[in-house]
Amino acid sequence: MVQPSYHHLILAFLIPLTLSNAVVSARLFPNVSSLLPDYAPLGGAWDAFRNFTGCHRGDKYDGLANLKSYFQRFGYIxxxxxxxxxxxxxDALEAAIKTYQRNFNLNVTGVLDAATLHQIVLPRCGVADIINGTTTMNAGKENRTASSSSKPRFHTVAHYTLFPGMPRWPEGTEELTYAFFPGNELSDAVRRVFAAAFxxxxxxxSLTFRETASYxxxxxxxxFFSGDHGDGEPFDGSLGTLAHAFSPTNxxxxxxxxxxxxxxxDVTRSALDTAVDLESVAVHEIGHLLGLGHSSVEEAVMFPTISSRRKKVVLADDDIKGIQFLYGSNPNFNGSTATSAPERDSSHAVSATSLLTFFAFAFSVFALL
Known part of the structure; x- marks a missing residue:
């Protein structure tokens, strides 16, 4: 067995400092039948926004400041x-609502009607819909910016969207490796979910993906992390922002x-109102990792929101066109999808088990300091 290097030991101690609220294990249910029937979940992170139904410009209502923070978080203010x-x-809130309604194919009224609030409170991806003042959705409409006087800076092709500057993995890249944060100690069943998503x-x-033990x-x-975990994008608890991923090559x-x-x-049959399908969220976030922004095509996996107890893993035509614009097509792709899990990397000198054991030891030593 290869002895852990001094470099790895230093990094092991740095992880708790940079990810201060990282958790050892996430709330992962092996299947829907394992959910406890007496478990009483709290409401979603944004359920209080439902109280604003009917609010419009000129009103003053306790808590609207929180809704403004929501819109700022996702780029609308x-x-x-x-x-x-x-x-x-x-006026700023009204303008934000109108842009949001346009992006999500709602009636553009600037009023917090029931349909708009229903969309707002859904669990969603933590990546903003509007980046650098430019909306990244609009379902194939012309490019728009937050300011009508500024020129569009976000590249929109058909319905799918790309990050500003169209970042992608370098030309010629054929394989990308992925690894899991050692402190999470994920089961093989969870790893298979991510393998299926990739x-x-x-x-x-033209890309392939391979798991490696080298994080x-x-x-x-x-x-899996909780709360403020050191990247400037804190999580907010049940049914708020589910996950986030950064554009290439982060x-x-x-x-x-x-x-x-x-x-x-079958997540749709779960008795738990807060059940979230892991593969559905993984497929969406991998799209961001590869360079796709959000789409306003509701059937696309790159649509920003997903309801609890819903499975959405099949790439829509919009998703496929977007990713093939960046990386070209798999020569074996015939227009229909049928998944198969990629091979895991078993050739690494240090096994995943030994690496997890080492990190567990390092964390325990750190806790005693």
Missing amino acids: PHAPPYNFSDNFD ARWAEVT FGADIRIG GRFHLDAAEDWVVSG
Whole structure:
């Protein structure tokens, strides 16, 4: 067995400092039947917004400041005020709502009607819909910006969207490796879910994906974390932002450990209102890791929201066109998808088990300091 290097030991101690609220195990349910019947979940992170039904410009309502923070978080209000947001329904909030309604194919009224609020409170991806003041959706409509006087900066092709500057993995890349945060100690069943999610993208592109035991050496690094975990994008508990991933070639992919993740079984039949399908979220976030932004095509996996107890893993035509624009098509792709799990990397000098054991030891030593 290869002895852990001094470099690895230092990195092991740095992880708790940079990911101060990382958790050892996420809320992962092996299947829907394992959910406890007496478990009483709390409401979703944004359920209180339902109280704003019917609010419009000129109103003042307790809590509207929180809704403004929501819209700022996802890019609809470009700049925060020097102090806290007010509870006034002002012009900026109305403009944000209209843009949001346009992106999600709702009636553009600027009013917080029931349909708009129903969409707002759904669990969603933590990646913003509007980046650098430019909306990234609009279902194939012309490029738009937050300011009508500025020129569009986000590249939109058909319905799918790409990040500003169209970042992608380097030309000629054929294989990307991925690894899991050692502190999560994920089961083989969970790893197979991610393998299946990567396989869905590999089926339609020239890219392949391989799991590796080397977390620090992997192209893509996956982990379950809670709250403020050191990347400037804190998680907010059950049924808020489910996960987020960064554009190429950053490689970070984080999931909220507070969610009730269902690993296998029919999530639509779960008795738990807060059950979230792990593969559905993984497929979406991998799209971001490869360079896709959000789509306003509701059938696309790159649509920003997904209801609890819903499975959505099949790439839509919009997703396939977007990823093939970036990386070309798999020569074996015939227009239909059928997933197969990629081979795991078993050739690494240090096995995943030994690496996890080493990190567990390092963390325990750190706790005693």
